[in-house]
Amino acid sequence: MVGDTTVAYQAEYIWIDGTEPTREVRSKTRILGDDKTPGIWGFDGSSTGQATGDNSDVVLNPVFQCPDPLRGGDNILVLCETLLTDDLSPHPTNTRAAAVAAFEKYGDQVPMFGLEQEYTLLNPYNGWPAGFPANGFPAPQGPYYCGVGYIKIHGRKLIEEHTQACIDAGLAISGTNAEVMPGQWEFQIGPVDTVTVGDHMWMARYLLFRLAENHAVEVSIEAKPMKGDWNGAGMHTNFSTKAMREGYDAIIAACESLGAEGKVAEHLAGYGTGIEERLTGSHETQRYDQFSYGVSDRGASIRIPWQVAKDQKGYIEDRRPNANADPYVLATLMTNTVCAALAD
Ligand code: ADP
Ligand code: MN
Ligand code: MN
Ligand code: MN
Numbered sequence: 423m424v425g426d427t428t429v430a431y432q433a434e435y436i437w438i439d440g441t442e443p444t445r446e447v448r449s450k451t452r453i454l455g456d457d458k459t460p461g462i463w464g465f466d467g468s469s470t471g472q473a474t475g476d477n478s479d480v481v482l483n484p485v486f487q488c489p490d491p492l493r494g495g496d497n498i499l500v501l502c503e504t505l506l507t508d509d510l511s512p513h514p515t516n517t518r519a520a521a522v523a524a525f526e527k528y529g530d531q532v533p534m535f536g537l538e539q540e541y542t543l544l545n546p547y548n549g550w551p552a553g554f555p556a557n558g559f560p561a562p563q564g565p566y567y568c569g570v571g572y573i574k575i576h577g578r579k580l581i582e583e584h585t586q587a588c589i590d591a592g593l594a595i596s597g598t599n600a601e602v603m604p605g606q607w608e609f610q611i612g613p614v615d616t617v618t619v620g621d622h623m624w625m626a627r628y629l630l631f632r633l634a635e636n637h638a639v640e641v642s643i644e645a646k647p648m649k650g651d652w653n654g655a656g657m658h659t660n661f662s663t664k665a666m667r668e669g670y671d672a673i674i675a676a677c678e679s680l681g682a683e684g685k686v687a688e689h690l691a692g693y694g695t696g697i698e699e700r701l702t703g704s705h706e707t708q709r710y711d712q713f714s715y716g717v718s719d720r721g722a723s724i725r726i727p728w729q730v731a732k733d734q735k736g737y738i739e740d741r742r743p744n745a746n747a748d749p750y751v752l753a754t755l756m757t758n759t760v761c762a763a764l765a766d
Pocket of ligand 3: 540
């Protein structure tokens with residue numbers, strides 16, 4: 423009708439691509455009228471490692487949406503899973519579907535996750551971490567972890583913006599800190615369930631990469647960006663079920679289940695690329711070919727926090743996952759392994 427105005431808003435469709443060995447996040451913008459809700463859409467999978475050119479369409483199916491804290495107003499972010507066009511079944515690169523299945527199977531145990539995403543800010547011109555001089559190295563590790571001050575800290579403005587953006591988007595961000603290597607940072611998502619932790623982590627990663635465009639730094643989730651005496655970047659996985667939050671027997675049973683025959687290799691295969699480079703037995707890690715658990719032990723595969731030992735209930739921390747792991751994959755593995763053991 424003449425005179426009608428439709429107020430348009432922007433929906434940023436976000437999905438996870440098929441890049442090997444580490445998946446990357448992609449997005450594109452859809453303009454919608456104020457009478458429209460974001461429905462399924464599609465993209466050219468031949469440009470993302472998800473299809474061949476002669477059969478290139480891949481379906482985007484919205485699974486989680488939140489306000490877009492960067493554009494503001496009525497604009498939204500829409501996280502999507504990828505589906506095949508022929509029968510709308512999950513695309514082979516869709517790792518969320520398995521997380522949904524694990525949560526449907528074991529949701530009655532009320533699994534909860536807190537993921538610690540470590541990452542490194544890189545100078546885009548030479549690939550060197552922020553805070554590393556162009557032709558050399560900064561002073562050895564020691565003062566940087568949770569540090570304060572101009573020489574020690576690099577990128578705080580971005581971290582502050584990212585944290586506020588996550589809060590404004592309604593994501594379950596639970597904290598941030600500067601890490602052991604200069605230019606390295608962490609944020610945590612949780613505690614939330616098996617599926618939500620992946621949804622919120624991928625959304626928080628998107629916001630971080632997107633905001634970094636304004637700061638002339640590249641965000642890397644590589645597991646060991648600097649070889650030698652510099653900490654790698656992990657994604658410590660804090661996990662509990664209702665039984666673990668209520669008693670210590672379940673805490674021990676969970677640790678034992680992760681060390682069971684075949685489980686160590688199965689989990690490491692889903693814990694990200696370059697696991698052997700990071701899990702060396704130094705720099706607060708256990709070696710990748712050893713399995714151990716212990717109270718307060720940051721050199722163990724699994725740490726039982728001291729407060730948990732004291733309270734005789736709580737959660738465990740799997741310290742093995744790499745920063746570049748897919749949170750859907752880790753949450754699926756953890757839920758299936760531990761919940762199957764606790765169900766016995
Ligand atoms: P660290 O001391 O290892 O650096 P952090 O404080 O960075 O620990 O991260 C701890 C994470 O554990 C947080 O994301 C928090 O939400 C999560 N967490 C706390 N309690 C539980 C619980 N019962 N189950 C799962 N995760 C939990
Ligand atoms: Mn932490
Ligand atoms: Mn950390
Ligand atoms: Mn930790």
